[in-house]
Every structure is written in structure tokens, then in C-alpha cells.
Amino acid sequence: MISKVEGFIMSEVPYGDTSKIINVLTKEHGLIGIICKGSKSLKSKNRATTLRFTYAIFNIYYKENKLSTLIDAEIIDNLINIKNDIVLISYLNYLTELTNQVIKQGDEKEIYAIFINAILLIDKGFNPMVVTNIVEVKYLEYLGVFINLDTCSKCGSNKDIVTISFNDGGLICKKCYQNEEIVDLKIVRILRNYLYVDLEKISKIDIDNNLVKKINLFLDLYYEQYTGLYLQSKKFLKNMTD
Ligand SMILES: [Zn+2]
Helix, strand or coil: CEEEEEEEEEEEEEECCCEEEEEEEECCCEEEEEEECCCCCCCCCCCHHHCCCCEEEEEEECCCCCCEEEEEEEEEECCHHHHCCHHHHHHHHHHHHHHHHHCCCCCHHHHHHHHHHHHHHHHCCCCHHHHHHHHHHHHCCCCCCCCEEEEECCCCCCCCEEEEECCCCEEEECCCCCCCCCCCHHHHHHHHHHHHCCHHHCCCCCCCHHHHHHHHHHHHHHHHHHCCCCCHHHHHHHHHHC
């Protein structure tokens, strides 16, 4: 069956001398493998459109749960601003590696939308740290380590919130507070905005840079302690942005 799919090439592996298999996160079918016959050859029309980090429409012979076969592809967006900036490439690298992990455990359609919209925002020049943190907050649910940002995680009240606790996975109210570390409530409020914001509708990001860094640090620690993910690209990104 010939099928038109929208997707992003997460990785590629050589296959024989002139062919390769690309792993594409698609809007329609989640993560699929597509064999690109002859695409490594200099004369192939598919040479430039089957590279890692290509965002395109792919015409394929689709086979469910098997390798599909590429007919041709048409680029949707070259992501030229990201690809010309080593720091932004590091963000893209990390988001791709993280999404590859998350896709195994969650709703593929929702994850696709979060991932693609984040990349497009970064390419348009939005603060890449903020955009990446928004993705990280939204992915927590799929990683099974959701933080409750609406009510006290001990009693369920939404009144007199005083801090947020890693151990309790959420907010703590005045009544339940024991000796948890006090986290600035501005951070809590912004984390909540990150969780609920629709990436597709963002037209402006206006957060004090100091707070942006604090939130990034908060999420770094939370990810380190609770997700069990150790991503090489994250270490690299940290070195680039510290
Ligand atoms: Zn409480």
C-alpha cells in the first residue's frame, strides 16, 4: 500500500553498500523503519532527503510492523537555523535521544506533536532551554514519574502551597509541611505553565533568565534522580550550556 507520511528521521543505519534504513518518527504510525534502496549512491534522488534530522513528507510502501520501503521524500522544513548552530544542534540531539526513549512508553501521537513543535520553535529562535524544559516536563508522565503540580501531594488540597518535593512527587501545603526544602513558588508556577502550555500556540516566551536557569537545574536533578535515563547527549549539552 502506498502511503504518504509526515515524519522526522531519528537515526539511520547503513544497509549494504548503497542502501540504508532510516528510523522515522511519524505523525501517522509512530516510529517506523524505512528501507531506502540505493539512497547512499551519489546519483540517488533520495540522498539528501534521507539524512538524520530531516523533517519531511515520505512516500512509502507502508508495511505494518515491518520495514516499509521509501519511494521518495519531500522536505517540509530544512531547520536551517538549528543546523547552523552547534549549541542548537546539541539541543536537537538531546531532544531526539530523549524522545527515542519516551516513545517506547507513551502515546506516540502526543509525543510526536510535542517533539516536532518543540523543534520548530527552537528553529524559529525561541529560547532553546525553555522549550527543552517544557518538553521534559510534558514527558515526565510517559516516563512514569509525573509531578503533581495542581494539589498537595499528601492531602490533595490546593490551598496554601508552600513548596514542591521531589520525594513526594508534587506540591506540599502548609498543613502537611514537615522539613522539605523550600523551592521558590515562582518556579512551581512556571513548571505548571510548562506542563499545560500548548507548544503549537506559543508566540512569545518571556521569563527572567535567572529563573530559566533555576528551572533547568531543578529538572536536571529530577531527571537524574527519578527517570533512570543516562543520555550521552544530555551530558554533552550540559557542557555546551554551562
Ligand atoms: Zn497537604
